[in-house]
Structures are given as C-alpha cells and as structure tokens.
Amino acid sequence: MRHLARVAGGAAALLAAATSSAQEPEPAAEEPAPATDVAIPADTPTAAGGDAIGEPQGAGAPAARPSAPAGAPRPRDAPAPGSPAHGSRDPLAPGFRERARIALGPLEIAPIALLALQAAPYVGDDALTQAGDSAEHPGFRLRHVRAGLRGDVAGLVRFAISTELAEDDAGTARIHEAWAGVTAARALEVIAGARTVPFSRSAMIGAGDGALAERPLAVRAIAPFTQVGIQAEGHFQDGAFSYYAGVYNAFQRSDQFYAGPSESLAPLGNRFEGIAVAGRVATEPQGPLGRTLQDVAGSPFRLGVGADGFFSDGGARTLYGASADVLVHAAGLHALGEVLWTGASPKAVPTQPIAQITAVSSLALVVEAGTMLVARKLGVSGRVEWIDPNLDVEDEGDNLVLTGGVSYHAYDDLVKAQLEVTHREELGGLSLSNDAVILQLQLSL
Template sequence: MVGMVGADADSFSNGDAMSRDGFRLRRARLGIDGQITSQWKYSLELDLVDEFSGGNVLLDASVTWIACRHAWIRAGVGKAPFSRMLLTSSAKLQFVERPHWVGRENSVDGYMLDPGRQLGLTVGGAVAFLRWQVGVYNGTPGFSAGNFNDGLMYAVRLEGGLGNLGTAEADFERSGPRFAVGLNGYLNQAPAANVRAAGVDAGFKWQGLSVWLEAVWAKAVPDSRPAGTDTIMDETESWGMSAQAGYMLPFDDMDLELAARFAIMDDNVHFENEGDMWEVTAGVNWYLMKNNLKLMLDYVLKEELHGADLSNDAVLAMLQLAF
C-alpha cells in the first residue's frame, strides 16, 4: 500500500499561490501497488482531495505485463509519456509546486503543455543506455465516459544517458556524475483542433548537486476555419522553459537541501497578457526520511511581462508524509 499527504500554509486560485494567510491540504492520495506474478503487476491510486484531477477521484489504475527484460506493456490510466517534470511524482519534487504553467493549465482545463493523465495503452522498455515509451490514448480528461475526441492521442518519449538519476529530483546518493537527456512529443486529435506538442529535458547529478533543464511547446490548430477568419489568431501556441538546481549540504547527520528554479512561459504567443510571465523560486528542504517525510519552505517571486501586474508572490511551507 502506498499513500501521500501534503499540507501547506497558503491557498491556490487560477493557477497561482496567493498571498492570503491560511492552510490547505494540498495532496492526500492512497494507492496499492502489487504483482500477480513476476511478469504481471498492477497499480491503483486515488486522489482524496481531487484539486487538479479533472473531476476524477481516480488518479492511476493500470495493469502491466513485463514481456521481457527489455519491454513492457501497460493498459489503463496513468501519465502520458511527456515531460520529465510531469512524469516525476509530486512526492519527489524539490519544490512545493511545479512551474506556473502546470497549475495554470489545470485550473482552466487547458491540457496542452500538460496533457494530464490519460486512459490508454503504453509500450515501453530499455536497451543499454536508451529508455523509450510509446502510447495511444483517448486524449480527453475523464475515464468512464469514453472518448470525446475526433481521433486519438499519440505520444512518444526517448531518454538516454549514463548512470542512474533515480526517481527523485534531489541527489540523496551523493555519488559520481550521472546525466540523462530526454525527447518527447504528442499529437492529440482533439475536438475541432489538432494539438501538437514537443519537449526536451536534461538532468545531471554529482556529489549532492542536481540540475534539471526543460523546455516544452504546444500548438493547437483548428480543423477548419470559416471564410475570412484570421489563420493565425484562431490558433493557440504556448511554451514554457525551466532551469533548476539543488544541493544537498554536506552534513553527516541530516539531509538538508538548498534549491532554486527559474521558469518562464507564454500561454499564447498571439496575445500579450498576464499569461506571459517568469518566476523565480528559492527553497529549503529538510528530508527527515528522504521523500517519505520532509519539510519544505519556498519563496516564489512572479513577474508578469504584459497586462496587469498581479500581487501573486508567495511564501509556501509544506509538510509531506509518504508511505
């Protein structure tokens, strides 16, 4: 059985951590992982808070067949193979929240830079230093009502490197240099439009230092346009980039980490508004039991490049328990 509870001291509105004082239960999840045989595994995870799961209490529900040491097939609900940052469990992040575009898209149901969890089939595996995943999905939020798309969603991710970066962003191992580079993309045949997305990411760890870089891009093009319609203004094109680093301080009796991140985004390149912004996050993490029990403290500075200058800087503190 697996579970996670994360409580922080702030509130969320329209994808922003606001400056009002207060408390909230950020995440409360309960799940079961197991195996029927050595080749068949299953996973079930529920979101007991249901803040950004698109109205679904169910987060993950899948069955995986390990065909051989180099390949596996997974059927059910889970994350589409897109974006290293999104594929990393929220329990294993270096900051309370992912970059701004993730929360912003979730708050307005705009699944472009973050395609969310999907119902479908994923095939993956590893050969030497190369890891790969290919999947086909409904491409729409919700799991029980079927597919409302005009077609399907197709996604692919390739990743290669030297050494094992692990599943957590922090470098608990404090060992020699390791790195990985990933490429991914998807095509979603959504209602009335095709959404294309691509991304690249890189990670590096060495002696307690961890560095993560990522850039993602997405564009939605209508299937058809009425006569006289502007062929540019009816498209939606967005992008985001982030660079972050963390360092585990050289203490023998405690795991204390300093971390910083810069992120910049444009929610639609055809409009200049508050969706064009950058943010800087500085954090301190105290890992009492690695990611199973940790205290996190973040300061987030946000600056809108166009439109209104919002008062959305924030101080976030979170206690997380995962088991």
C-alpha cells in the same frame, strides 16, 4: 514585495519549529527480518521518473520481482550509486520502499501513500488558482491525499491503483492511476489503463519527489499528465536507453492556459474526443538517476537526457507539443533544464463550446538547480521559468517566475518539510500582486 522578506523569515521559523522534533530512526532488532517479510528488490528502470508516488519511473517502473536476474537494473527505490552504506538493522535506510512489501505467494503488493499539507502565510491579493497560483488567500490546503496499492505477479504482470482524495473543496475523490501490464520482457512492456503520459521529465517525476513543493508552473500548464490509453515501453542496459510510445483518448484543456489540460479518465468512454499519440526517448548513460529530482544521497556524476512529443486530435481542439530536458546529479548537486512547446488549433465544428478562434503556440523554458547542504537531510533549490502562452501576443500572460526553497528530510525521503517562496512577474500588460510563501509538510510512500 516590501513585506515578503519579513514574511519569509517568519515562515522559516515555522519550518524549523515543525521539524525540530524529527529524530533519526531507532535501530531495528539485531535479528534480520524473516525472509517471507522482505521482498527481493525489483529490476526496475529509472530512465525518466513517474508521476505518482509509488508509480513507476518514466510513467511506470516495475514493482519488485521475486527473482531478479543477475545484472538486472537497480530498483527504483534502492540507494543511488555512491550512497553511503547503511546497515540492514536500519528499517528506514535507502530502499525502504522496496522492503515495504507483502508477499502472498506469487503476488507482491506495496502501499501507495502521499499526504501533503500546505500552509500559506503570505499570498498576494491578485493570486488565482485558475491562473496556476498555489493559493488565493493565506491559510491551509490539503494539496495531496493519495492512497492505493501497487504490485507484481510473479515478475510477469505489474499494476497500480490509487485514488486522490483531496481533489476539490467538496471532498470529491477521483482515480489518480489505474493500470496493469505485461512486464516480463524488459525490451517490450505493454501497459494499459489510466497513467502518466510520457511527456516532460518534471511531469513524470512523482508529485512528492521534487526539490520544491510544486512542479514548474510551465509544466503544470502544458503537460497532459494522467490519461487513459495503452502504452509500450522498453529499457536497455540499466537505463542507458529507454523508449515510450502510447495511444490515448484525446486530451482536453480549458481556454485558460495556466489551468492546464484536464486529466480525463473517460468513465463513459470516449464520447466527445478523438485519439492522441505520445512518445519519448531517454538516456541515462552513467546509470539511473533515482527516484527524486534532488541528488539526496550525493552520488557520482550522472546525466539524463530526454525528448518527447504528443499529437491529440480532439473534438474541440487539435493539440500538439514537444519538450526536451537535461538533468545532472553530482555530489549532492542537481541541475535541470527543460524547454516545452505546445500548440492548439480550434476545430471548425467543435464538439464542445470553446472561446478559442485561432491557432495559438506557447513556449516555456525552465532552469532549476540546487544542492544538499547535508546529505539526506537538508537541501536548497532555486528555479527560473520564462513562459509565453501566446507567441503572437504580449500581455500579462507572459510570465517570469522565480522560485526558491529549502527542504528538510526526516527519515530519508519518507517525511519531508519544504519552504517555498515564489515571485511571479508579468512581462507585459498589468503587473499583478501574486507572490506567495508556501510551507509544505509531506509524507510519501
């Protein structure tokens, strides 16, 4: 750590140089765009966030609908309540994602894109990606290269298909999400395919929509993320109450806790596993909190509360978990608290080889807070995590993770640069040198 401050200062200078050329968008032409080029915004819930860029809130909010009824909920990508007014001549004003649509009769489609490049000027000698660290050596990493489409058919059916192109060093592509569902009734939407399991607010918020470059380590280690199944959800009174309930192929995870569950898309069907169920309830009584974890616009006070759980009867392990979260937005401030608990019990005759021989329970606490120093432009955030992978054992797996960072937003949230400094302290056993400084440049649509 004795060189960390000097390295962080150098990374900050790199951040300033990388973003100094960003300029405000030029005004569009005086004439408004033709009606056929601009879709009417969706009546989209924002109760809990979505995992993928372009994926709906709460593991799925509707795409734009051509004729939203009066009093319908605010679109997911529309300006948050309390946002400053922007003229229609600004093509990148808040809500630009909802305007970036093509209408083909009853069909409306919009792009999904996420490009994130990370540079690591400093990484501790003991860092391992298998243990959840962002990098193992100084250098560069394509953290996300994601592309796809989402769409809506006459306000009755919505869908999303996207591919992650930076999955491994071999350049292997994999499906990130592939789902479609009947969404005509707000109280009961039924969606099937590969999509985010409704568990943990931090997991359901988009990969590029966090205040810091990476999601909490605890969430990456516990949440099941994308799985194949069928899910029902409903949203009432503009997000004042939302529910989610789904059935999926059973979840799988490795013996290494910090490696997290695998995101199984089951291309050959459910060969070795059983069935998992998951559910979530959430409320945002003052109105939707919007797409991002940060209060980018400086909104009035808004509160979001959620609780969820899952049970997975897998072929090798029985997995179960629960989490609860609170998120507050107020005048550019955001504060997040999450508690996550999970357990794993090995099967007597596992369908796949595993090293686990006894039941293990894990617990984690996450607290994050930050503020926008300049609305829609510059923010700072800090996060504290306490993680115990095995409540019955005290070893170097017990971690205290401290993360701080700064984010610069060019063109609202379309282009973003983030500097993140992480200190990871082992609470038992051997203390490891696994701190890191990460600079991330990101484009998300």
